[in-house]
Structures are given as C-alpha cells and as structure tokens.
Amino acid sequence: MKAFLILEDGTVFTGTSIGSKKEIISEIVFNTSMTGYLEVLTDPSYAGQAVCMTYPLIGNYGICHEDQESLRPWPDGYIVRELSRMPSNFRSEDTIQNFLKQYDIPGIAGIDTRALTKLLREKGTMNGMITTDAAYKLEEIIPRLKAYNTGKVVERVTCEEKTVLKGEGPKVALMDFGAKDNIAKSLNERGCEVTVYPAFTKAEEILKTNPDGIMLSNGPGDPKECTSIIEEIKNYMTLKFLFLLFVWDISSWRLPQERTQRK
Template sequence: MKKAKLVLEEGSIFEGEIFGSVKESAGEIVFNTSMTGYQEILTDPSYKGEIVCMTYPLIGNYGINEDDFESIKPHVNGFIVKEFAEEPENWRLQKKLEKYLKENGITAISGIDTRALTKILRRQGTMRGIITTKNLSEHDLIAKAQNAPGLSGRDLVSLVTRKNIKKYGKEKKYRVVLVDCGAKNNIKDSLLERDCEVIMVPANTSAQDILSFEPDGVMFSNGPGDPEAADYVADTIEKLLGEVVIFGICLGHQLLGRACGAETYKLKFGHRGANHPVKDLSTNRVYITSQNHGFAIKEDSLAELDLELTHINVNDKTVEGFKHKKHSAFSVQYHPEASPGPEDSHYLFDQFIEMFKGGKDA
C-alpha cells in the first residue's frame, strides 16, 4: 500500500497508507463517533466538502451493499480510519469498502491515530487539511493544508441538490413536497411509509412553484455547507410561512430559523454521530439521536421572535428544535430518519402528518 500523509492547517502531520483513490484530497476535517453506518455517512450529501474521520477503530468489516446508500454516490472529500477490514464478512456484502472508494474516486487513509486526531479537533476545532502522497517539505505540506477550502461562506447545497422534479408514491393519501437541499433517501422513505406521495424538488424551487403542487406539507431537508450561503432557500421558506405546514431537518432547521429572523453560527467541532442526547422540553424525555452538522442557531437570537424552543442538546445546551408560535412550522437540528443511528425520533414524522391530517380528512 502507498504511504500517505494527513496534514492539518495548524501543523499536525499524521503518516498512514492510502486505501482508496490515490489522489490528493482537501477539505474541512471533521470526526464522526458512530460505531456503524459508514455507508450511510459516505453517501450522505451533508458531508460534501468534508474529510471524515471515523472514531470507531475498525471500519469496513461488513463491506458495502446498495441497500444502505443514502444517495447514489459518496459525497465526502476524503475518509480517515485507524484500520480498515481487508476481508469483510457479511451475508449482505456486495463489494469491499476499498473497491467502492476507488471506483468513486474517494481518497482514504488508514493507519492514523484517530484518537489523537479527534482530541486535536475537539481542542482546537475543525480545521482544513489534506490527504496526500506527495513527498514535499513540511512547510509546503502545511501551506497546502492552509489553502484547502473550508465550509464557512460556501453554498454547497447547489452542488448536491437534484436538478429535476421527481414524484414517488402515486395514489397516496397525503402529498408532501420535499425540498432537496441534500436529502437522504430515508427521509423520502419515512414519508412514503406514512401514506405520503413525495414530490422531490430542487433547492432553488420557488414558493409559487411549490404551492402549485397543492401539498399538504413541505419539508426542507438536510444538506451541506453554511446556512448563510443558502439564504435563497430561507427566502422561499419565508414566503411559504402561513401558507402550508412546514417541517425542517438539520440544514432545513437552520434555514427555517433564518427565514424567521434567527441567526446561525459555526460550532467549534460540530455534532456528528449516532449517540447525541437531545431533550424534548415538552415532555422532559431524552432521545438518543443521529446528528451531522457544523452550524447551529443562536439561542439568544430566538428571544424576540415568534419561535418557541422545543429541544436542546443535553451535552452543550445548543438549540436542537423549535416551533413557530403563529404558523404551522417546526424543525429539529438532528436526523429523525436516522440512517445511521437510533430510530427514537421517528415520531416527528407522525407529528408532521398530524399537523395537516385533520384538514385532509375533514
């Protein structure tokens, strides 16, 4: 295997071996604490622009199968593991992780002390970096890492959203327009399971065009990048408020907040994993949730708005959910569709449907 280096913008250099595509990769380095679900992570469009470090030490042990994909291709800029399984075993196995990464041009590095890397990211925050096989001086390597693209100020939604409109589940009882900011497949599937026809539309679809489908509800999905750079979606949400029931997930949550006047900011190292505790303030019940985001809503910016805080993160008290006081609109920062992660929060899809179900059944 070819020797490679992982270089961080602050000067840390880790040596390892390439096991994916042999090309230089640059991006913002983040970590994910999930023990399983690397397929869903690789294919989640929300990771566009990021090099993902898996904290669980062995990755790839059950291989790759198409059933667990969250989109048609991987979106990560790079992949970091301590050890990858060269000979995976599973009855659903279709190919090895290494082969899948090579086929899709994803640079991956193994043999990295992922614990040490994660401690650096927690202490200093996520940072830009590169994976490279080039034999350059330490000074030149660090300079390349410092020139890698970050996430702040970048509209990555436009790079992952669908280009056309597609309908799923004809003859269903309810109709939901899913605005694709980088939507995971299981969001659509969770709606289909609840008797909803799903119309997926590009992120730049106008409010007028969305309403032309006569939906019972509109959902704004997860997605990558800085919510400030996708304010064109927030403008659409603002025009839809009061016209239709709205549910926002992850980036959709941030954009709903911005549409209502809330402010967003970048977290030090984000929340990425399948084990994040969130408290529902209406019941005081804590749910274990799947999360993937590097930005959040400023809680103090909600104070004078028509928004009520509904969920908080148990670990750091950040905003995890809110609802509108006047209009039928709510959102959560985490992933109720899971994939990967616990299914504790599937009830939120039911809550969404209940908000428009009465009028539909009358």
Template sequence: MLILEDGNYFKGYGFGSDKETIGEVVFNTGMTGYQESITDHSYNGQLLTFTYPLIGNAGINRDDHESVFPTTKAVIVKSFARRPSNWRSQMNLDEFLKEKEIPGLTGVDTRRLTKVIREHGAMKAILTDETEDIETLLERLRNTELDHDQVAQVSTTRPYVSPDKGKKVVVIDFGLKHSILNELNKRACHVTVMPYDTKAETILNLDPDGVMLTNGPGDPTDLPEVLNMIKEIQQKVPVFGICLGHQLIALANGAKTYKMNFGHRGFNHPVKEIATGKIAFTSQNHGYAVEAASIDPAFLRVTHTEINDGTVEGLRHRVHPVFSVQYHPDAAPGPHDAEDLFDQFTELMDSWKGGNLDA
C-alpha cells in the first residue's frame, strides 16, 4: 500500500525489494528512459511514479546507468514487463530493484496518483506491506521529517579523475549523472570530480580551465556553505551550472529559489532561448526553481524560460564567465536539442584564456 500524507492511499502489488520506505512521492512523464531515471541521484529520497503505463519492456542493461548505487526510494508503475525484449537486456526491472534494494509497487492507478500530486503537490508518502491500520501509519508518516542532507548522501567523498589531454575541468559532484561526464569526455576534457563541499582554494589550486556544478537532489538552500565557494571561483574561472548547480549559482548571486508544486520531471519540456527565440525540447528533473522577481539584473540576466509556466530555465552572469541552465543538456534520457551548451562551455573556456570574454 502507498499512503500519502493527505490521506489518499493506493493498494497494489509489491515487486523489487520488500522493505518499507518513506519519502517524497513525485511523477515522471517520460515514455522512455526508466533505467536512467531510476539511477539518477536527483531522485534521492523520492518515490518515483511513472505516468507511462508499461515500464521495463526493454529490461536493464549495463550501459544506461546514471549512477553505480541508485538511491531512489521506490518505483511506482501501473504495470511492469516481466519478460523484457531487447538485445542489450541483462535482467528485468524486478530483478534490478531487488539487487539495488529498491521497493516497487505495481497495479495502481498511476493516472489518479498523478492527478493527486498535481492538485495537492509533491508530498510525503509511505510504501508498506502493512495494510490494516492506516491511521497509525498516517500518523507516523506525518511525524517523519525528510532528510536535509541529501547531497551529502550522494556526492562522492573522494576526488577521482577521468583523464584526457584537453581542457582541465573540475566537476563539483552534487549528485552527478554519468551522462554529464560522457559529454565532457566527448570533448576531450580532462575531468577531476570533487566532493560537493570542496573549498574554493582547493579547486583553484588544481588550475582548472573551467568548473562544472552538477545536478543533485533536495533543496538548494540546504547548502549555504557552497555559496561562498561559488562567489570566489566565479571571479577567476568559467563556471557552468546544471539543474541544482543552476539554482546554487542564482543563490550565490543574490537571487532566491522556491519549491514548485509538483516540479518538472520528464523529457518533453519546451524551453525558449530569449536571445534567438529558438525552442528546444529538454529533459528536466527538478522540484525547485529560481524566483524570477528576485534576480538582480545588474548581475544576472535570464537567458531561457519554460514555455508552459514561464519558469526561469537559464542564467548568465553580466560580469563573470558564468552561465547555467535548469534542464539537462546531457539528455540521458531525452531529446538532444541542447547538447551544444557543452560546446558553449568549451568556447567560454577558450575565450577566458584568450581574454576575450563578452558577458
């Protein structure tokens, strides 16, 4: 049974791990990419509902993981494929969730569940096989406080290197997706991945050509210690922020963030580039956003907005070599419309070294 803190509950059949779990229930509108989504650390602490009715038909393969140890709290589907059919498949979804100790729930009306989340917002929920005393479970759920150290739970604790002979990029890991590293590797970048709480001095001592601030889970205001690091490095080296990295850049430059009602989670979000009017379909996974009215135009300008709700989707610093986007240009899964942002990052690093910056 899945019980939401507003009192709604859904009965279904368990698969995957049989452990009980509590977290924030959210929904993803993607028709594909379930493996990448489940292994995305931005879903740390969340019960992930797929709106597409059949999940798992291509199985699980070794190549499409976005992390080694996924931390999604649970997977909720209308139906999952017990017999996947794909030449790369190594196991089915049930076997994978058992291996990773992630509980699953199937046989529920995910359309109704999604409508509840859309109306009342993402909220706490408990997935349990105790189905008799709902009121006691509901009280326990409401008295449970969700974690505020989510980035610390998923960030690397030790630096590591993905070597190449190109530009030296330091990646600050707030819960990074492997696809971000893949895009940097495609461009021959020498990548050093550092923990989320690395000090500015340590980063700058590596003599990077640029710094990448990655995606990650949770509320960006839970990371006040990161803001001073960003304030310091942005004066001395190009910085590119993605998703949580975008929100942290905004906070470091005086803007505010807010919790969205149910967030953007899917691969079909249209984003407009203000300068050109170009529309890109994007992959997104975030429950917080930058408050447009809080942006100081003397320091930041908005470069992209979401077509459907006007959310701030991109920022560029007017003084320093810094830009960011709320969506995922690495597009795993999702459309590849925005991959050129990684090229823009490499061009920015070239311009910075050549002294030809134009904010």
C-alpha cells in the first residue's frame, strides 16, 4: 500500500506503508545512527516525534527485546529507506514490521531519506503527516501541520513511582523526564545507589534524602512547556549536578535569555 509523508512546507514524499495504517501528525526528526535502531525506537526522548533513520537498511538484525531502552517504542511514526523483512540474527525475537504494528505506530519506507534529512538540515525541524490516503488535499493539511504542537509529553514518559537500585557507592537521584533504562543501569553498575524519581517530584522530597548528586535526565518535547519542573530545578542550584541533554535545555530556562530551536 502506498503511503505519503507530507511536510508543512508542502514537500511530499511517496513510499510504501509499514507498521500501522493510521494517520498521524508529528514533528519530523532524523537519526544518523548506523546501528541501534531498537534503542532509538524505545528511547522515550522520541515521544511526540516521527523519526527518519538515515542509514539505508533498517531491521536486518530484527528485534532483540533485551536491548530495549524502555518497555515500549515511543515515536509517533517511523521513516526508513528500506525495511528488512527477513532479519538474520540468532538473538532476533521479532521483526520491526510486527513491532510497529503491535504498538500501532505507522511508518513509511522507500523514500529518499537523504533528501529528507538534507531538507530538515537546511530548513530545521518541521511538522509532517504520514498517511495512506491518496486523496489528501494539501490546502487542508498544511494549516493543520503548522498548528501542530507536541505539547507536554514529559508526563507521558516519566515513571509513575519512585524506584531504587541498591548500591554501596554515591547516592544519585535521577529525575526521570524520559530517561533511558541504560542510564540508571550504568550508574548502578559503577557502584552508585540510584533512586529514580517521577518528573514532577518536589525538590523538598529529594533534598531530604541528602543525595550526593542529582541527575536530570534526557527527555522529549519543548523544555519551555515544563514550567513547574523548571521552578523545582531552581531549588537545586546550590548542589552539584550531573547533566544530560534535556537538562541543559531545562536548566537554561531559569535564565532571562532568548532561545532558538536547533536545526
């Protein structure tokens, strides 16, 4: 079945439908990793986005659930040049096609992902639609794309309750704004006792445990939507921090400066 990727600047890519057949509007981004497509799919940082994989063949070693960074995939959509239908790997437990269908994630294959990536590089991140409706009308779709906002996605990906990974070393409080599982595991393997907190935990609750460090995790969405989180972060500024990608964005919002989105 044909599928179409329509960007807010009016560019249309035609390919083949993969995964779910549902129609979605999302922020279109790209990932240049040559391996680790399952880690990308299960990274909560991609919630609210449709991911274009620039490597030309995706799915050749299948799905190995042990390698997942969370319990489920998070992107709204998936964009590839070629999807391998017959993975070859003794660890493989499933195919990407089945994985996408299971979680109702639509995708498109067979498009020029290099051209799409170049376009996003030059014009910056754009919203787009993945649809199988060949009767689409650009004049109706473009306004919807331009009006789309990912909204507050952190609340979708954060953990529901506090968890503790016991260790004999420094005590680290990990704020889960969309943390990959490997972050807490890696700290714990190095001896740290890691306590993972939901994103909206009050600073007072964390500070009373007297942690040796506080790590603010990576996460999805626009940091300026996280106003309550930013206010709580102000209470940590006398402590030493361990920072990850999302955190640089969030912590900078406490400063009176103008910000622009990266291309």
